[in-house]
Amino acid sequence: MADVIALTYEISPDDFTRAGEASSDVKSKLKQVGVSPAAIRKVAIAMYEGEINMVIHAEGGKITVEISPTEIKMILADKGPGIPDIDRAMQAGWSTAPDEVRSLGFGAGMGLPNMKKYTDEMNIETTLGVGTTITMIVKL
Amino acid sequence: MDKFYHSVRLDPSLCKGCINCIKRCPTQAIRVRDGKAQINAKFCIDCGECIRICPHHAKIATYDKVETIRQYEYAVALPAPSLYSQFNNLDDVNIVLNALKLMGFDDVFEVSAAAEIVSEATRRYISEHQDQVPIISTACSSVVRLIRVRFPNLIPHMLPLNPPIEVAAGLAVEKALKETGLPREKIGIFFISPCPSKVTYVKSPLGTEKSQVDHVLAIKDVYPQLLSHMKAVGTDPEELSTSGKIGISWGRSGGEASGLFSENYLAADGIENVIRVLEDLEDEKFDNLQFVELNACNGGCVGGVLTVENPYVAEVKLKRLRKYMPVARSHMEEGTESYVPWTTGVQFEPVFRLGENMMESFSRLERVERLCKKLPGLDCGSCGAPTCKALAEDIVRGDASERDCVYYLRDNLHKLSQEVAILADDLAERESENRDKGRMSALKEYIQMISEEMAILDSKVKDENVTAEDEN
Incomplete structure (x- = not known):
């Protein structure tokens, strides 16, 4: 038996109707494993925020979720514009989302703060013009 | 009572083993094995979707026969508000209530009257429990059962108040005992139901230890008898109704929520839509929401599988009927309050877990992932499972084999x-x-x-x- 179950999801750009599909799938799998409802809640919220970010800012990307008996690791990799000022992006309410996205009810500036809030570890690697990889861990 | 009691059953003699029901079931509770459908009691929430879809009428709802009334010295009818929506040109609820008495009931107690009391209690509960918003309605028992097995994080958001049917039953029993002096067992409380889900509720309630409803009759059985008695009622029926707009509106989607006098609510109907809303609620996608009303059937209770009228036509009829009614006629009084709150909690039932413990479930999930890559992914249903993934889950649980594909x-x-x-x-x-x-x-x-x-x-x-x- 392998120690880790890896799930991968392609996130398509500009498709809000599909944002949330990946987090929903992960959620149902975690329920099947019997992960505590509290941990499932954290993973679902953090991953959904990440998915939406990838749709709004990064023209999609790839999410890898590694489920092990001790932790859930989410790796969100995109080839978007990169984050120029991480400190600012981490502030609640700060957003660079365009108006048309805000008119859909997104872009409230809570994405990254919520991802940090609902995970036990979060690491951002970003290079302007190259892309961003965010790694989040929820301990079980 | 069995906590996985079900009112939706299979008549094997009518089942052809086709795949219609396995595809429609929202909780993937049905499999075709050895040429016949089988319902997994742990997954089933008695929503009745399989009854709707089965072309051979092999899925059936269990409920009581109208003749059961005669077994009691004193029988009380509890008509669901959706009953009133079944008749053409009905402009006075009293005609239906008097016809119920002509049909053999000794008294009537409107569920819509109890609904007005529940609406009042809900308004109070929401204002006193702002830390729990959004509060999720618990009037539809299929929704409560769905949350119990699939949405553990939402259990604390459930409205811990009895559904109107139970409050009505409690009040009807109290009234009958007082008026007749009979012992409880000689009094029969009959709910006239739009759906099998309420049968399940009565036999195995959630939120209360034992339901005060003794029998459940189907609207579709009562309907033809009522029609003939309604003609006999005449133009000046005795005033029996004790409910108004708020109570009657509970029969359709959005009705319960409209009784809360708040704009910040969401009302979803149809089991697939309900599941989508619950998923989003679980991900905390909604802001500023006070109340969430969910009904498993399209259109709300008027869309129940035991009704006769098209749900959307029924909704129009209900609207027309409400038009000249007072807002509400029943209020919380001293003594009624005790019938409203839940007396037991609802526990999460992790029926979808793949194994007995986390390690076993973990290795089984890994196997499911591997099997899913191997299976064709056509979701054809030929194996008897609704999807390839469902077959993979059955295989790791030991209930099926790869050769079923x-x-x-x-x-x-x-x-x-x-x-x-x-x-x-x-x-x-x-x-x-x-x-x-x-x-x-x-x-x-x-x-x-x-x-x-x-x-x-x-x-x-x-x-x-x-x-x-x-x-x-």
Whole structure:
């Protein structure tokens, strides 16, 4: 038996109707494993925020979720514009989302703060013009 | 009572083993095994979708016969608000209530009257429990059952108040005891129901230990009898109604929420829509929401499988009927309050877990992932499971085998026949040199394996033909 179950999801750009599909799938799998409802809640919220970010800012990307008996690791990799000022992006309410996205009810500036809030570890690697990889861990 | 009691059942004699119900079931609770549908009691939430879809009427709802009324010295009818929406040109609820008495009931107690009390209690509960918003309605028992097995994070958001049917039953019992002086067992409380989900509620309630409803009758059974009695009621019926707009509105989607006098609510109907809203609620996608009303049936209770009228026509009729009614006629009084709150909690039932413990579930999930890559991903239903993923889950639970997949079986046959062909070529080439007994017996083994696999495939094809013939 392998120690880790890896799930991968392609996130398509500009498709809000599909944002949330990946987090929903992960959620149902975690329920099947019997992960505590509290941990499932954290993973679902953090991953959904990440998915939406990838749709709004990064023209999609790839999410890898590694489920092990001790932790859930989410790796969100995109080839978007990169984050120029991480400190600012981490502030609640700060957003660079365009108006048309805000008119859909997104872009409230809570994405990254919520991802940090609902995970036990979060690491951002970003290079302007190259892309961003965010790694989040929820301990079980 | 069994916590997984069900009112939705299968009549095996009518079941053809087709895949309509397995595809429609929102909790993937049905499998076709040995040519017949089987309902997994742990997954089923008694929503009745399979009753709606089954072309052979093999899915049935259990409820009581109208004649049961005669078993009691004093019988009280609790009409659901959706009952009033079944009749053409009805402008006075009292006609229906008086007809119920002509039908054999000694008294009536409107569920819509109790609904007004529940609306009042809900308004109070929401204002006192702002830390729990959004509060999720618990009036639809299929929704409560769904949350219990699938949305553990939402259990704390459930409105811990009894549904109107239970409050009505409690008040009706109290009234009947007082007025007749009879012992409780001689009094029969009959709910006239739009759905099988309420039958399940009465037999195995959630939130209360025991329901005060004794029997559940189907609207579709009561309807034809009522029609003839309604004509006999005449133009000036006795005033029996004790409910107004708020109570009557509970019969349709959005009605319960509108009784809360707040704009910040969401009302979803239809089980698939309900699941989508619950998923989003779980991900905390909604802001500023006070209340969430959810009804498993399209249109709300008017869309229940035990009703006779088209749900959207019924909704219009209900709207017309409400028009000249007062806002509400029943209020919380001293003494009624005790019937409203839940007396027991609802526990999460993790029925969808793959194994007994986390390690077992973990390794089973890993196997499911591997199997899903191997299976064709067509979700054809031929194996009896609704999707390839569901089959993979059945396999790791030990309830099915890879060979149940006809595509898997066919690929196996191809592989085997190729190997036989190679072996046969090889043998023919060497035949002149020396006779190799080992190769010959290997060939025989292969042929044996192929005929075994063929037999399985043949039996599957035969089953399908039998079904097709029956339908023609």
